[in-house]
Amino acid sequence: MELFKKKLIFAPMAGIAESVFRTICKRNGADIVFSEMISADGIYYNGQKTLSLLTFNKQERPIGIQLFGSNAKHIAFAARYIEEHARPDFIDLNCGCPVPKVVKKNGGAALLKDPKLFKDIITKLTKAVSLPVTVKLRSGWKINEWVDTDYAKIAEECGVAAVTLHPRSKTMAFSGNALWERIALLKKTVSIPVIGNGDIITPKDGLDMFSQTGCDSIMIGRGAYGNPWIFQQIKKLAKGDDVAQVSHEDKIKTALIHLKEYKRVYGEKRAAREMKKHLAQYTRGMVNGATVRDTIFRARATAEMEDVLHQAFNLV
Ligand SMILES: Cc1cc2nc3c(=O)[nH]c(=O)nc-3n(C[C@H](O)[C@H](O)[C@H](O)COP(=O)(O)O)c2cc1C
Numbered sequence: 001m002e003l004f005k006k007k008l009i010f011a012p013m014a015g016i017a018e019s020v021f022r023t024i025c026k027r028n029g030a031d032i033v034f035s036e037m038i039s040a041d042g043i044y045y046n047g048q049k050t051l052s053l054l055t056f057n058k059q060e061r062p063i064g065i066q067l068f069g070s071n072a073k074h075i076a077f078a079a080r081y082i083e084e085h086a087r088p089d090f091i092d093l094n095c096g097c098p099v100p101k102v103v104k105k106n107g108g109a110a111l112l113k114d115p116k117l118f119k120d121i122i123t124k125l126t127k128a129v130s131l132p133v134t135v136k137l138r139s140g141w142k143i144n145e146w147v148d149t150d151y152a153k154i155a156e157e158c159g160v161a162a163v164t165l166h167p168r169s170k171t172m173a174f175s176g177n178a179l180w181e182r183i184a185l186l187k188k189t190v191s192i193p194v195i196g197n198g199d200i201i202t203p204k205d206g207l208d209m210f211s212q213t214g215c216d217s218i219m220i221g222r223g224a225y226g227n228p229w230i231f232q233q234i235k236k237l238a239k240g241d242d243v244a245q246v247s248h249e250d251k252i253k254t255a256l257i258h259l260k261e262y263k264r265v266y267g268e269k270r271a272a273r274e275m276k277k278h279l280a281q282y283t284r285g286m287v288n289g290a291t292v293r294d295t296i297f298r299a300r301a302t303a304e305m306e307d308v309l310h311q312a313f314n315l316v
Contacts, residue, residue, distance in 0.1 A: 001132060003062060003089070004162040004193035004217050007031040008206070008231045011197060011221030012066045012092070012136070014099075018053075020261045021278070022060050024254065025224055029231030032062050032217075034136075037094045037108075040069030043078035054086040062089035064134060068097060070106035072121045076128035083129045090161065091131055093121065095151065096138035098170045109170035112141045118151060122158040132161035136197075139167045139182050148182055149189045156190045164195035164219055183213040195219050203243050206234035226281020228254070248286050252313045255282035256306065263302050271302050279305060288312065 010017060010025040012034035022033040035053065042050025056063050065088045069075050079091050095118065097108025104110075111118045126133050135155045139148040152163045167182035168174070178198025187194045196215035200206050201223040209218045223230050229250075233243045258278055263271035279296045283289045295308040 001161045001193055003032070003132070004134075004195060007195075007217040008234055009164075009195060009217055009219040010034065010224055010231070011219045012037055012064075012094070013221050013225070015274075016225060016278075019056050019060065020258065020265055021228070022063070023057060023261070024258055025228045025231060026060055028228040029233075029235055030224075030228075031231075032064070032089075033060050034092060034219075035063065035065045035088075037066045037068045037097060037102075038078075040067045040075040040078035041071065041105075043067075043081050044071075044074040054082060056086070056088070064088055064090040064092045066092040066094050066136065068094035068102055068107045070111065070117065070121070072117070072124045075121055076124040079125050079129045079131075079133075083131050088131070090134055091125070091129060092134045092136055092164075093125060095135055096166055096170070098138070098173050103170070109138050109141060112138060112147055112151070112170065115147070115150065115154065119154050119158065122155055122160060126159045133159070134162045134164065134195075135160050136164040136166070138170055139165065139179065141170045143169045143171060145169070146182065149186055152186055152190045152192075152194075156192050160192060162193040162195060162216070163190065164197050166197040168198065180209065180213050183209070183215050187214045187216075193217060197221070200230075203230060203233040203237045206230070207237055226278065226284060249313060251282050251286070252309050255279055256309055258282075259302055259305060259309070268302060272300060272305075275302065275305065279309070283312065286312065 009032045010030040014036045017036050038053045039050050065082050094108050095111045102108035137148050140146040155163055165183050165186050167179040183196040193216035195217045196209045196213050197219035200220045229246045236243050259275050262275055280293045283292050292312045296305050299305045
């Protein structure tokens with residue numbers, strides 16, 4: 001599918017990849033964004049907090065909404081609801097989340113232990129909607145017990161439009177290196193687009209992922225956290241242009257825009273709570289960064305955070 005060819009994709013990241021940050025990544029060169037993972041059960045039971053996660057703005061398109069769960073009926077219901085009410089560009093199934101809260105209920109990476117359930121879910125999900133359906137996999141539950149190629153083949157047979165692979169086992173969580181050779185193997189195994197993911201931290205890593213694995217598109221998660229410029233930097237590097245370091249001034253300017261937009265969209269209370277982690281990322285490596293972060297973490301209101309960022313701006 002053309003949508004997933006040669007694209008730079010911002011990864012689904014719970015607690016981080018909400019609408020405001022997705023928009024910032026888009027402005028800075030991301031071609032496609034994913035929502036945070038959203039509970040299919042939560043949509044099925046009409047949970048208002050879950051439903052609020054379905055919101056996005058036009059600038060974010062193309063956007064995929066990612067579902068997690070293990071009940072095929074609930075997942076199909078949730079997908080239909082999303083197609084009707086949120087109208088994203090595609091729907092993704094999470095088949096890799098290692099978080100205990102998710103795997104305990106057989107969702108996320110736990111699906112990697114149950115191919116029959118996986119096939120049942122994918123069959124019902126693809127039948128439920130006319131939107132493209134994609135799947136995001138880890139390579140397996142345990143190291144060396146890889147199921148990624150078998151799962152991708154099942155997905156392809158069921159009409160899935162593209163598959164993302166984060167080539168680590170569930171048991172590895174985020175340790176060790178992502179096994180990019182498994183992305184290369186997957187690319188040789190299926191004909192649908194393969195999106196490579198894992199350990200792209202620098203612009204060069206992005207180009208290396210394309211050349212070493214032959215993948216159709218790349219997905220970046222942690223490398224974009226506090227660093228949404230990575231997408232345009234990869235595009236520049238691909239054209240042979242110089243990639244300049246982002247100045248501390250530009251980092252602070254983006255941090256201030258992020259804070260202001262976040263407050264506008266979600267209100268003061270949530271902004272004061274949730275923006276601390278983002279601001280800490282933006283100020284990494286900055287002169288007096290530790291002092292700035294210390295003040296940010298102690299701040300009770302966004303106005304205090306703004307003040308310290310303005311002070312930092314005058315210092316750089
Ligand atoms: C804080 C955090 C939250 C994440 N949330 C999700 C999620 O909601 N859905 C998902 O499929 N993966 C999630 N991931 C995994 C990322 O999408 C990605 O697969 C992983 O971080 C490896 O890519 P990276 O090395 O580019 O970060 C999350 C990762 C992190 C660090």
